[in-house]
Amino acid sequence: MFQNSSLQRRTLGRVGIGIGAAVAAILALPGIAQAHVTVQPGTAEGGGFSVVAFRVPNERDDASTTQLRVTLPKDQPIGSVQTTPVPGWKVTTATRHLDKPIEMFGEQLDTVVSEVTWTATDGGIRPKQFQDFNLSLGQLPESGELVFNALQTYSSGEKVNWNQVAADPSVEPEHPAPILTITPAVAGEGSAAADTGSQASQEEQVTPAAQSDDASTSTLALALSGTALVLSLVATALAWRWGRRPVPATDAASAPTRQDVNV
Numbered sequence: 178m179f180q181n182s183s184l185q186r187r188t189l190g191r192v193g194i195g196i197g198a199a200v201a202a203i204l205a206l207p208g209i210a211q212a213h214v215t216v217q218p219g220t221a222e223g224g225g226f227s228v229v230a231f232r233v234p235n236e237r238d239d240a241s242t243t244q245l246r247v248t249l250p251k252d253q254p255i256g257s258v259q260t261t262p263v264p265g266w267k268v269t270t271a272t273r274h275l276d277k278p279i280e281m282f283g284e285q286l287d288t289v290v291s292e293v294t295w296t297a298t299d300g301g302i303r304p305k306q307f308q309d310f311n312l313s314l315g316q317l318p319e320s321g322e323l324v325f326n327a328l329q330t331y332s333s334g335e336k337v338n339w340n341q342v343a344a345d346p347s348v349e350p351e352h353p354a355p356i357l358t359i360t361p362a363v364a365g366e367g368s369a370a371a372d373t374g375s376q377a378s379q380e381e382q383v384t385p386a387a388q389s390d391d392a393s394t395s396t397l398a399l400a401l402s403g404t405a406l407v408l409s410l411v412a413t414a415l416a417w418r419w420g421r422r423p424v425p426a427t428d429a430a431s432a433p434t435r436q437d438v439n440v
Contacts, residue, residue, distance in 0.1 A: 212234055212236055213234070213236075213339060213352065213353060214231060214232065214233050214234075214245070214327040214329060214339045214355050215231075215232050215355055216229050216230070216231060216232075216325070216355045216356065216357045217229065217230045217231075217232045217309065219356070219357065219358055220357070220358045220359070220360055221314075221317060221357055221358075221359060221360070222317075222359075222360055222361075222362050222363070223317050223318055223319040223320050223321075223359040223360060223361055223362050224316065224317060224318075224319050224362040225315060225316060225317060225362065226257070226313060226314065226315030226316065226317070227313075227314055227315065227317060228311055228312070228313050228314075229311070229312055229314060229357060230309040230310060230311045230312075231245065231247055231309070231310045231312070231325075231327060231355060232307060232308075232309050233245050233302060233307060233308050233309075233310065233327075233329060234302075234306075234307040235302045235303060235304050235305065235306055235307065236337075237304060237331055237333070237335070238304050238305075239304070239333070240304075240331040240332045240333040240335065241297070241300060241301040241302055241303050241304070241331065241332045242297070242301050242302035242308070242329055242330070242331055242332075243296070243297040243301040243330055243331065243332050244294065244295065244296045244297065244301075244328075244329075244330035245294070245295045245310060245327060245328070245329055245330075246292060246293070246294045246295075246327070246328040246330075247292065247293050247294075247310075247312075247325055247326070247327050247328075247355075248291065248292050248325065248326040248327075248328075249289075249290060249291055249292070249293075249323075249325060250323050250324055250325065251273075251291075253318060253321075253323060254275055254279055254289045255289060255290070255314050255315070255316075255317070255323075256279055256281035256286050256289060256315065256316060257281065257313070257314070257315045257316070258270070258289070258290035258293065258312060258313070258314060259312070259313040260293060260311075260312060260313075261311050261313075263295060263308075263310060263311075264299075265297060265298055265299035265300070265301075266295045266296065266297055266298060266308075266310075267295070267296045267297075267298050268293065268294070268295055269293075269294050269296070270290050270292065270293050270294075271290070271291050271292040271293075271294075272288050272289065272290055272291055273288070273289065273291035274287060274288055275287050275288065275289060281316060293310075293312060295310050301332065317359055318359050319359070319361060319362070320359050320360065320361045321359050322356055322357065322358055322359065323356070323357040323359065324342060324354050324355075324356050325354060325355045325356070325357070326338070326339070326340040326354060327339040327340070327354070327355050337352060338352060339352050339353060339354055339355060340352065340354045341353055341354055342354055342356075
């Protein structure tokens, strides 16, 4: 009986540890999946302006990220590309000439920004850290996707080019390109966004989406943590209860008495 009870407690203890490890692995998955350069938020409303951030995590333990170069889509030129100061980084842009001008607010544009480069001036992104680099983009296409090319440079001299697009959407490539999905504008909102064109208006459009993404991630983490706690408590309670379970009558009858031992 004592061996069975001890075995049951050990088994439940291992179950509890396994549950905790599994939940910990689940909580770690979002971080693993996002361990590359991405656009935050991943969607924006088409036809107007939007402020997005290129999120750059440092994937190396022995080097810092010292430069990020983002190349904008060549087949979908964007008339307005604005940067904002980032402490500890120098921001530069490059332009290109368009063979076919694009129209923006009644003006014909034959030159657009083609690249934006952030270069560290104070150490860069250190191991186990990330940095957001904001860009204001407009006017966005009515729908579809904007595929960017991001070149990440480390202090060790290593360069990682995030530019791959999988033919199969269910399979993520090794170095996926940052992609911004453009959703059709809601009636009455797209034109208002295009008319303003101001930085403040752009930030107001993107902030709720970014907050929603952060809130969803936090909610998921809290839910999984709560589930792990409940399962661990249940396993502990069962182990304690089984340890205090009375000896069955058959076991008591077959157990040697003190008198039998003495004899």
